[in-house]
Amino acid sequence: MxxxxxxxxxxxxxxxxxxxxxxxxxxxxxxxxxxxxxxxxxxxxxxxxxxxxxxxxxxxRDGLGWAKIALFYFVWCMFMAGVFASFVGIFMAIVDKRIPPYRGNSSAIALDTSRPNPGLGFRPQVSVQKTLIKYRSSHRDTWGHRYGWGEYKEQLDQFLAYYTEADVRYQRAIDCDGVSIDKLRPQFYDGKSCRFDINMFRNRQTPCVTQRNFEYNFGRPCVLLKLNKIYDWEPITYQNAAEVPEQFKAIWESEFSDYILVECNGENDVDRDFIFEIEYFSQMNTTRIGGFHRNFFPFVNQDGYRSPLIFVYFKKIETNVLINVECRAYARNIEHNDSLEFKRGSVHFELIVE
Structure with a gap:
C-alpha cells in the first residue's frame, strides 16, 4: 500500500x-x-x-480493562503471599524458637574467633551509635547542646525497673546463693534462672542508687555494666592467683574463683592520669574489683532471665576533660582484642563531666 x-x-x-x-x-x-x-x-x-x-x-484503558488487570495482579499477589506464608509457617514449625540451630564454635559469633567470646554493655547510653556520657553536674535537665544529668538518671531508672517489674516469668527465678553450678545447670535447661537481687545496691548503702541520683549531680557518675548474652556459653573462671592477670595477683581472694572479674581504667596512659579513684559495686564483697557470678551462666533462653549487673563508681575523676574508658571482663575463656573494630571481652565509652 x-x-x-x-x-x-x-x-x-x-x-x-x-x-x-x-x-x-x-x-x-x-x-x-x-x-x-x-x-x-x-x-x-x-x-x-x-x-x-x-x-x-x-x-x-477503559474501566473494564483496568478492572481486568487489577484483578489479575490481585490474584497473583495473593498467590505469592500464600506461597510465602506457607514457607514461613513450615520454617517456624520445624525451627526451635528457644535453641539456636548453630551455637558454640559453629555459631556466627564464633566466625571471627576460635570460640564464642562475650563482650560488655554499659548504661546509660543516649543511643546505640553514641558512647559519650557528657553532662554538667550543676544542671539536671538538658541545657543547650549539652546533656543535663537528669536524662542519664532516668535511663538508669528505666533499665533497673526491668529487674523489679511484676513479671510472672521472673517470679520463677530461684535463689542461687550457696548452690553449686553443677546442681544449677540442670535447672537452667528446665527453664529456671538465678534471681539477681537489685536491692543489694540499696542494702549495701552504695552511692549508685536513684535516691542519690547515682552521684551524677556531684560529678561522680555511676556506670552500669552487663555481660552480653551468648546462648549456652559458660565461663571458665580463674581458680588461683597464679592464673589471673598480673594486676589481680596482689588482691586475689578465694571468692574470686566464682566470678568473671571486671576492671575499668583509662584506655590510654593519658586517660589513666585523669582517673584518680574507681569503686565497684557487685555481688562481690569488695569494691576494688567487680564481678559477675558464674551461677548466672549458661544462658539458655530461660523465661524471666535477668543478667547480673555491676556498678562502676567513678569516685574521683578530672573534670572538663574527655576521658576514654575501657572496661574488661576476665575469665580463662574470654579473649581480648585492642582493635577499634573488634572490642572483644570489653566495652569502650567516654566521659566528660563539666
Missing part, C-alpha cells in the same frame, strides 16, 4: 487527518501518520492518551 499522509493505521482508534485540517487536533482520536509528528500533534496524542472522553479511557 502506498504511503499516504492521510492514511491511518487500522490497529488504533484514528480520525481521518490531513495536514491542512488543523481542526483534527481537537478531535478525540490519536493522530497517526507516516511523517514525523509535530510537537502540537505529540501533545495532542499525549492528552488523548491520558484521558479520552469519547471512549472513556484513562492511559489507554
Amino acid at each position: 502506498a504511503a499516504d499522509s492521510t492514511y491511518m493505521s487500522a490497529s488504533v482508534k484514528s480520525y481521518p487527518f490531513s495536514m491542512s485540517d488543523k481542526s483534527a487536533l481537537n478531535k478525540e482520536e490519536i493522530i497517526v501518520k507516516d511523517d514525523e509528528l509535530t510537537w502540537d500533534e505529540q501533545w495532542h496524542n499525549f492528552r488523548v492518551w491520558c484521558y479520552n472522553p469519547k471512549y472513556r479511557e484513562v492511559c489507554g
Whole structure:
C-alpha cells in the first residue's frame, strides 16, 4: 500500500487527518501518520492518551480493562503471599524458637574467633551509635547542646525497673546463693534462672542508687555494666592467683574463683592520669574489683532471665576533660582484642563531666 499522509493505521482508534485540517487536533482520536509528528500533534496524542472522553479511557484503558488487570495482579499477589506464608509457617514449625540451630564454635559469633567470646554493655547510653556520657553536674535537665544529668538518671531508672517489674516469668527465678553450678545447670535447661537481687545496691548503702541520683549531680557518675548474652556459653573462671592477670595477683581472694572479674581504667596512659579513684559495686564483697557470678551462666533462653549487673563508681575523676574508658571482663575463656573494630571481652565509652 502506498504511503499516504492521510492514511491511518487500522490497529488504533484514528480520525481521518490531513495536514491542512488543523481542526483534527481537537478531535478525540490519536493522530497517526507516516511523517514525523509535530510537537502540537505529540501533545495532542499525549492528552488523548491520558484521558479520552469519547471512549472513556484513562492511559489507554477503559474501566473494564483496568478492572481486568487489577484483578489479575490481585490474584497473583495473593498467590505469592500464600506461597510465602506457607514457607514461613513450615520454617517456624520445624525451627526451635528457644535453641539456636548453630551455637558454640559453629555459631556466627564464633566466625571471627576460635570460640564464642562475650563482650560488655554499659548504661546509660543516649543511643546505640553514641558512647559519650557528657553532662554538667550543676544542671539536671538538658541545657543547650549539652546533656543535663537528669536524662542519664532516668535511663538508669528505666533499665533497673526491668529487674523489679511484676513479671510472672521472673517470679520463677530461684535463689542461687550457696548452690553449686553443677546442681544449677540442670535447672537452667528446665527453664529456671538465678534471681539477681537489685536491692543489694540499696542494702549495701552504695552511692549508685536513684535516691542519690547515682552521684551524677556531684560529678561522680555511676556506670552500669552487663555481660552480653551468648546462648549456652559458660565461663571458665580463674581458680588461683597464679592464673589471673598480673594486676589481680596482689588482691586475689578465694571468692574470686566464682566470678568473671571486671576492671575499668583509662584506655590510654593519658586517660589513666585523669582517673584518680574507681569503686565497684557487685555481688562481690569488695569494691576494688567487680564481678559477675558464674551461677548466672549458661544462658539458655530461660523465661524471666535477668543478667547480673555491676556498678562502676567513678569516685574521683578530672573534670572538663574527655576521658576514654575501657572496661574488661576476665575469665580463662574470654579473649581480648585492642582493635577499634573488634572490642572483644570489653566495652569502650567516654566521659566528660563539666
